[in-house]
Amino acid sequence: MTVREYKTDEYFGPKKKLAITKFENATRFGKRRLGDHISDVLATELAKTGRFILLDRENVDKILEQLSFSQAGLTAGELQQIQLIDADFLLTGTVTHYSVTTSGSKSIFKKSKTQTAEVAADVRMINVRTGEIILSESGRGIAERKYEEVLGVGETGGYDESLEMDAFRAAVIKLTENIIPAIDEIPWSxxxxxxxxxxxxxxxxxxxxxxxxxxxxxxxxxxxxxxxxxxxxxxxxxxxxxxxxxxxxxxxxxxxxxxxxxxxxxxxxxxxxxxxxxxxxxxx
CATH class of the missing domain: 2.40.10.410 (FlgT, C-terminal domain)
Structure with missing residues (x-):
């Protein structure tokens, strides 16, 4: 199913509890709040499906502040700490790529410009009851804005700040379409x-x-x-x-x-x- 189908079809089953942490920022734009952006967009998109109880991220981050995760799973001590969250699943990850580029062309009569934002992120989903990493996926999103001016008529366009959020959302939608079926495979308890x-x-x-x-x-x-x-x-x-x-x-x-x-x-x-x-x- 697509994310659009998950959002429009009414869900009647029991809801599972999800905790989403702030994603790490592994891009060269280390000072930007890219991890916060993608975590927020992921929470918004999952909430729209009506299938989950999303826990407060600030409280989740406080509990997990001292933990480190690996693809090999959690240690026994980490598992005891993570279970304090009272969630069924924990979503964590990393923003691995972020770029905004501008390209264009110019002639006597016509000028054109294209702005492109690209985002890539890795996500890991952990079964809190067992500590097992049940999903490890990557998602990439691209958003573009095109401007054209002919004989001085049209748009030249400055930087559109909504462009990067559209790229984040495109990446998250691809991740969400893998996250939901992986969760559905595990019975509610x-x-x-x-x-x-x-x-x-x-x-x-x-x-x-x-x-x-x-x-x-x-x-x-x-x-x-x-x-x-x-x-x-x-x-x-x-x-x-x-x-x-x-x-x-x-x-x-x-x-x-x-x-x-x-x-x-x-x-x-x-x-x-x-x-x-x-x-x-x-x-x-």
Whole structure:
């Protein structure tokens, strides 16, 4: 799907939490706020799709200020820190190229000029639950303005400041069209924060687009599963019961009524049941 289709089709599934950091600026224009620009545009474009909860970037940057990321994944200590963000996915990256050029031609009767802005960026998306880098992509955007004057009539045009933002947006749109399907491949889940008799309290609610009557499966989260390099691949998950969403707690919490299972012991997570019509998180 294109970004335009994501924006115009209504989304009915549960929303996942995204944290976007300020992108690094690796261009020769090191003093410009290029990383801020592309982070802001990325947040705007993802918000327009209506599929995500976007966390406040200032708070995210404070938590991650001392962390460094690599394509190999996160260390155990970094993973513990990153989980303080309370997000499902973290988007970070680098502006790798930025340029604005002017070209033109001139004759006795006619003058023409073309301004071109070009931006390239790399993005990495990290699964906060496991620390795995699930997407590493590059996007490039180009924007142009053409001016023409014939016999003194027409536009000569000074520098158009909106040109670079159009280039940023073009690069981000290409990135977004890869980010969304990568996120969709990973099932939505949330944490159980408390169990009291037949009530299960979860850390997702109205803001996550959950609905009264949603049927969920309850899993006990077991030991870490690591690869031979010691990186976390995921966790053992044991299905221990199910519950129906019966009430909300503010915007970010909800209560499930236990339908099956007993003796629940934290840590637990919940997933939308395959029997729920909204399980796929699809667009209708």
């Amino acid at each position: 949330c944490d159980v924060v408390k169990v009291v008799e037949t009530k299960v309290y979860i850390d997702a609610g109205k803001k996550s687009n959950l609905k009264i009557g949603d049927l969920m499966e309850i899993y006990h989260q077991g030991a870490e599963v690591k690869n031979l390099a010691g990186q976390i691949l995921g966790y053992e998950e044991i299905l221990v019961g199910s519950g129906t969403l019966v009430d909300f707690i503010g915007e970010d919490g909800a209560i499930l009524r236990v339908e099956s299972g007993e003796g629940f012991i934290l840590p637990l997570i919940c997933k939308i049941s395959p029997g729920n019509s909204r399980q796929s998180g699809g667009i209708q």
